[in-house]
Amino acid sequence: xxxxxxxxxxxxxxxxxxxxxxxxxxxxxxxxxxxxxxxxxxxxxxxxxxxxxxxxxxxxxxxxxxxxxxxxxxxxxxxxxxxxxxxxxxxxxxxxxxxxxxxxxxxxxxxxxxxxxxxxxxxxxxxxxxxxxxxxxxxxxxxxxxxxxxxxxxxxxxxxxxxxxxxxxxxxxxxxxxxxxxxxxxxxxxxxxxxxxxxxxxxxxxxxxxxxxxxxxxxxxxxxxxxxxxxxxxxxxxxxxxxxxxxxxxxxxxxxxxxxxxxxxxxxxxxxxxxxxxxxxxxxxxxxxxxxxxxxxxxxxxxxxx
Amino acid sequence: xxxxxxxxxxxxxxxxxxxxxxxxxxxxxxxxxxxxxxxxxxxxxxxxxxxxxxxxxxxxxxxxxxxxxxxxxxxxxxxxxxxxxxxxxxxxxxxxxxxxxxxxxxxxxxxxxxxxxxxxxxxxxxxxxxxxxxxxxxxxxxxxxxxxxxxxxxxxxxxxxxxxxxxxxxxxxxxxxxxxxxxxxxxxxxxxxxxxxxxxxxxxxxxxxxxxxxxxxxxxxxxxxxxxxxxxxxxxxxxxxxxxxxxxxxxxxxxxxxxxxxxxxxxxxxxxxxxxxxxxxxxxxxxxxxxxxxxxxxxxxxxxxxxxxxxxxxxxxxxxxxxxxxxxxxxxxxxxxxxxxxxxxxxxxxxxxxxxxxxxxxxxxxxxxxxxxxxxxxxxxxxxxxxxxxxxxxxxxxxxxxxxxxxxxxxxxxxxxxxxxxxxxxxxxxxxxxxxxxxxxxxxxxxxxxxxxxxxxxxxxxxxxxxxxxxxxxxxxxxxxxxxxxxxxxxxxxxxxxxxxxxxxxxxxxxxxxxxxxxxxxxxxxxxxxxxxxxxxxxxxxxxxxxxxxxxxxxxxxxxxxxxxxxxxxxxxxxxxxxxxxxxxxxxxxxxxxxxxxxxxxxxxxxxxxxxxxxxxxxxxxxxxxxxxxxxxxxxxxxxxxxxxxxxxxxx
Numbered sequence: 023x024x025x026x027x028x029x030x031x032x033x034x035x036x037x038x039x040x041x042x043x044x045x046x047x048x049x050x051x052x053x054x055x056x057x058x059x060x061x062x063x064x065x066x067x068x069x070x071x072x073x074x075x076x077x078x079x080x081x082x083x084x085x086x087x088x089x090x091x092x093x094x095x096x097x098x099x100x101x102x103x104x105x106x107x108x109x110x111x112x113x114x115x116x117x118x119x120x121x122x123x124x125x126x127x128x129x130x131x132x133x134x135x136x137x138x139x140x141x142x143x144x145x146x147x148x149x150x151x152x153x154x155x156x157x158x159x160x161x162x163x164x165x166x167x168x169x170x171x172x173x174x175x176x177x178x179x180x181x182x183x184x185x186x187x188x189x190x191x192x193x194x195x196x197x198x199x200x201x202x203x204x205x206x207x208x209x210x211x212x213x214x215x216x217x218x219x220x221x222x223x224x225x226x227x228x229x230x231x232x233x234x235x236x237x238x239x240x241x242x243x244x245x246x247x248x249x250x251x252x253x254x255x256x257x258x259x260x261x262x263x264x265x266x267x268x269x270x271x272x273x274x275x276x277x278x279x280x281x282x283x284x285x286x287x288x289x290x291x292x293x294x295x296x297x298x299x300x301x302x303x304x305x306x307x308x309x310x311x312x313x314x315x316x317x318x319x320x321x322x323x324x325x326x327x328x
Numbered sequence: 329x330x331x332x333x334x335x336x337x338x339x340x341x342x343x344x345x346x347x348x349x350x351x352x353x354x355x356x357x358x359x360x361x362x363x364x365x366x367x368x369x370x371x372x373x374x375x376x377x378x379x380x381x382x383x384x385x386x387x388x389x390x391x392x393x394x395x396x397x398x399x400x401x402x403x404x405x406x407x408x409x410x411x412x413x414x415x416x417x418x419x420x421x422x423x424x425x426x427x428x429x430x431x432x433x434x435x436x437x438x439x440x441x442x443x444x445x446x447x448x449x450x451x452x453x454x455x456x457x458x459x460x461x462x463x464x465x466x467x468x469x470x471x472x473x474x475x476x477x478x479x480x481x482x483x484x485x486x487x488x489x490x491x492x493x494x495x496x497x498x499x500x501x502x503x504x505x506x507x508x509x510x511x512x513x514x515x516x517x518x519x520x521x522x523x524x525x526x527x528x529x530x531x532x533x534x535x536x537x538x539x540x541x542x543x544x545x546x547x548x549x550x551x552x553x554x555x556x557x558x559x560x561x562x563x564x565x566x567x568x569x570x571x572x573x574x575x576x577x578x579x580x581x582x583x584x585x586x587x588x589x590x591x592x593x594x595x596x597x598x599x600x601x602x603x604x605x606x607x608x609x610x611x612x613x614x615x616x617x618x619x620x621x622x623x624x625x626x627x628x629x630x631x632x633x634x635x636x637x638x639x640x641x642x643x644x645x646x647x648x649x650x651x652x653x654x655x656x657x658x659x660x661x662x663x664x665x666x667x668x669x670x671x672x673x674x675x676x677x678x679x680x681x682x683x684x685x686x687x688x689x690x691x692x693x694x695x696x697x698x699x700x701x702x703x704x705x706x707x708x709x710x711x712x713x714x715x716x717x718x719x720x721x722x723x724x725x726x727x728x729x730x731x732x733x734x735x736x737x738x739x740x741x742x743x744x745x746x747x748x749x750x751x752x753x754x755x756x757x758x759x760x761x762x763x764x765x766x767x768x769x770x771x772x773x774x775x776x777x778x779x780x781x782x783x784x785x786x787x788x789x790x791x792x793x794x795x796x797x798x799x800x801x802x803x804x805x806x807x808x809x810x811x812x813x814x815x816x817x818x819x820x821x822x823x824x825x826x827x828x829x830x831x832x833x834x835x836x837x838x839x840x841x842x843x844x845x846x847x848x849x850x851x852x853x854x855x856x857x858x859x860x861x862x863x864x865x866x867x868x869x870x871x872x873x874x875x876x877x878x879x880x881x882x883x884x885x886x887x888x889x890x891x892x893x894x895x896x897x898x899x900x901x902x903x904x905x906x907x908x909x910x911x912x913x914x915x916x917x918x919x920x921x922x923x924x925x926x927x928x929x930x931x932x933x934x935x936x937x938x939x940x941x942x943x944x945x946x947x948x949x950x951x952x953x954x955x956x957x958x959x960x961x962x963x964x965x966x967x968x969x970x971x972x973x974x975x976x977x978x979x980x
Contacts, residue, residue: 073870077877079778081699083710089863093856100851111851113844118732119720121757123852125764126719133710136772136891138877139697144772144891151768152900155761162757166739166750175736225880235878240866244859306903324746 029104034096037250038062040257040287044214047291048221062250069243077236079139087134088241092248094127099251102258103182105279106268112178120177121161124211127248128154135233142225146232149302153217153229156309157207163316164200167193167323181258186266196319201263203319206312208256208290210305212249215294217305227299257286330385331374332401332455335413336448339367343444346437353430360440361424361793364447368417371451375401375409379818391460395518398457404587407663407822408454408573408580411670415572416447418797419565422678425791426565426685439479443566445472446574453577458518459508466504466577470497470545473574476566477558489557496544496554503541504581507534524590531591538585539599546578548637549607550935552630556614559626560690564681567622568674571629576666579636583659586644587826594648594744601641601748605755608634610934612762613904616769616897617931621680621690624770625673628716631759632669636662638752639731642738643823649745652830653837654737659826660819660838661730667815668723668808672715675801679709682794683774686787692773692893695784699775702789706775708802713767715805718760721849723808729845730816732756762900769896778887810849813842894929907934 042059049056058064076084098120100110132150135143165175171192172179179185190197210217213230225232234245265282269275300308342363349356378385378401385401401409420443427436449469456462474497478490511534515522526534544551555575559567586596611630618624639662646654682705683698684690699706715722735756738749779785789795808815816838824832879885901910914927 070866073872074867075873075875078874079697079877081776083699083776089856089859093852093859096859097852097855100855111847113847115729115733115841115844116848118729119725119845119848122718122720122725122728122760125717125760126714129714129717129719129764129768132768133771133776136768137776139777139887139890140877140879140885141889141891142880144777144896147768147772148891148896148899151765151896152903155758155765155900158757158761159754162753163750166736166753169736170739173740175733235880239870240863243866244863303899303902320750324743 023110026104026108026110029107030099030110033099033102033104033254034247034251037254038066038247040283041250041253043284043287044291044294047288048295051292051295062246066243066246069246070240072239074237074239074241077138077140080137080236083130084134084137084236085241087130087137088237088244088248090130091127092244092251094123095248095251095255098123099255101177102255103178103262104258105272105276106181106183106262107272108182109178112176114175116176116178117165118175121158124252125154125158131233131245134237138236140236142228142232143235145226146229149218149229150233153210153305153309156306156313157210160203160207160309160313160316163313163320164203167196167200167316167320170320170323181262184266184268186262187268189263190266193319193323196323197263199315199319201260203312203316204256204259204263205286205289206309206315208253208260208286209293210309210312211256212253214290216297216300216308219299222299227302254283257283257290260286330387331370331377332385332451333387335367335370335374336451337367338370339364339444339447342367343441346440350433350437353433353436356433356437357424357427357440360437360444361420364420364440364444365417367444368413368420368447372410372413372417375406375413378406379403379410379821385455386457388457391464395460396458397461397464398519399452399455399461400457401455402825403821404580404583404823404825405454407818408576408666409451410818411576411667412447412450412454412573415670415674416450416569418800419569419572419674419678422565422568422681422794422797423563425793426563426681428685428791435479439476439563439566442472442475443569446476446569450574450577454580458520459512460518463501463505463508466501469574469577470494470501473497473566473570476570477562479563479566480561483561485557486561489554489561493554493558496551500541500544500551503537503544505541507537507541507585510534510537520584520588523588526589528591528593531589532593532595535585535589535591535596536599539582539603542578542581542585543603544578546575546582546633547607547630548578548603548633549610549630550939552607552611552633553933553936553939555629556618556623556626556933559629559677560620560622564622564677564684567625567681568677571626571677572670572674575629575633576670579633579640579662579666582637583640583663583826586640587828590827590829592644592647592829594645597641597644597646597648598744598748599641600637600644601752604634604637604639604641605751606634607631608638608759609755609762610907612759612766613901613908614931614933616762616766617901617908617910617929619692619893619929621683621692621695621770621774622677624692624766625676625680628676628763628766629669629673631763632665632673632716635728635731635756635759636665636669638662638756639665639727639734642731642734642749642752645738645745645748646734647828649738649741651737651741652828652833654734655828655830656820656823656833656838657730657734657737659823659828660816661727661732661734663819663822664730664812664815665724665727667819668715668727668805671801671804671808672712672722672724675708675712675798675805676716678794678798678801679705679712682789682791682798685791685794686789687783689781689783692770694781695774696777696780696887696890697775698779698784698787701787702775704795705789705798708798709775710771711802711805713771715809717764717767719764720845721806721809721852723805723812726809726812726816726842726845728756728760730841733841765897765900769893773891773893773896777890780887780890780892810846811842812845813839816842894927898929901931908932909934909937
């Protein structure tokens, strides 16, 4: 328990660092030096030191938005086995709770955006409401597959200890599809290229960034922290699946997990460097690919697992 | 006399006496509300007692000395009674301030009268112990609600809605009649007990007929066409009761039929599950496309009936596959969703009623920023929206969680059960996402941002009798969401009287699941407090300034620039174009200084669009051919009667 809590705290502490890796990779591809790896910490500290400007159109919901979205990210992290460790909390069915809790975070992010009466934020909100619907369908399809393989309905049952290796053992080939699907979800849920471009300067083309335009100071810091944690959360899925080994030694396990995690972030960085953002009406097709992959993986597993 | 009938008597008195009191408008309302509310409260206590001690009540009366009216309250009926009396109790209190037009005193009195009849008939429907009793109560229910729908009968669209509702409820009743007729034909008794002895193929026909009949009341796609017309036409507290509990009597009928037929083959579950998936997804897609607040909520009833049916379907598949735990998970989840939906849907209708009362419009795109002046309405509506989107820690999540758990039990099974459960789970996930999109639209456009028209400016939310029920319902949403244990046990007990063909199943599993939900909710609240503390700490001694919304460089923003509900939903509707055809009307913008233009969009409900050409017109054609029978000559009509009697005498 204590160990799990330490890992949970560590994860929250290190999440901003990993996100900076993506920036570094992008800078490398652009032939630039890039910001320092600690840039996100500097940003957070800077934001936390500031005051805030609130729009006269906003209400208390605008202030609730950052809190609930951070709260949902931190809560779901409690259920995540980090580096193969047992999670802080776990129960039968916690995955359903986790997915819906992220829905709650999304609802409040959208509500905070709609609170400002800004047309741009409404536009971003509409997109934020749309694309994750497909992600949810994918996630539940993958859950069905994992449930079929392990008989468990908790993240601990999929990602802790030697469980990922068991998954590979039970259904290796379909798991490749699942990794692809997870990666697409990671890009979608965390507003990365090719779904959304966090670095663009034109509000019309943004999703997540435009929704938080009016947030400032500590509120914006909380939102940023929440999105770092969320990215860490999804990256862990992929990292544990591409590196499923259990060395038996916690230190080795943690080191290996760290490397796998870095790989995922680098992969996200490379994707952003070599791809352009899709046209908005093409995005659903991209996200649907993940559903097709997951669905296919689940259906063919029916033949293997009896 | 049992407390149950006493409470019905008080409700009837509460509805009847005000008919003579219309000169004293306030007194009339007070007497009526007091009577009906007292009766509902007594009924609620009685239903709760029945659920707690699980003793069945039997009562029998002679009717026209030919049939016996037979009533029985088992735990399933008691569960529905809890929902009926609870929502009606709050709705009638809401009505005290909602019906605020002294010049319409007579009409208000009639409204209360039919309202009391509706409550009584709903209660009798779920207690009916034989076919005659059931159909009698069912018809009273349909007719009384018809009169409630046409309350505002000066408006032609309300009369049209009433007409549509009348036709649908009677065609539905006809299907139920034919199902009952088949049962009677085989068993020779008006009781439900004989149905179990029917041959297997007949059972399927009976079930399908009954499913269409009950489905048209419940609002199952494609028999839901009346629903989005009738709910907006009725006064809001009536919509709350109709959408919250009356359509659930259809669900009750489906469950009861499944139980009395006692046929545990897979096909029943498959029919119900597929109907549930289609209703669920299409309901919420059409809801997204609506511009009228109450119409939107009405389509959400279709969606939630879909979710309930997915639960029941999974339960039936569980029964067929010999998986008692899966069966109870599905049924109990569906049943709890009946209660949950009655709570948050009536809350939302009451909120919508408040908005319509105070702004005079129900057009979503004409509203905005209401939460600033309508704090309680806004916050309770927000809670209702979160609950209906199935988000934790609110009650909608609990029932969906149980249905999911049932579905996951199902995917562990063999092929057909696996395939149907998989589809059920995926549709639930999609429904959840779409509902979130839809309610973030409603909250965002109606309650947040800036007012889009003069009507939405400077409103208030006076009317404690309207605010009180909303607060109670919002509290119930949170209570069930955080402490679902007792409510799940109620639902499991309700399922027990379905007699699904297995003994008592241990409750430990369900108690463990509810414990997990409570724990997860407390973890969430704990983390939320931490975050709140962090935020407070970060804002200590900081300068807070207020200014206009950042317009991305544009310095002359107007409220008209805000995203509207239509634009919010546009891209999602684009995705569902094949099932939700969109009509757009806007002239192309021309020239350097374009003239004033307009945009109008309408999402077509394919059931409404094609029902006319596929079903209604052919039937009409056949009847047209038979018109010569109806010639208007009274002598020949008497001849018909004579002929009928002779034929009956000789051949029957």
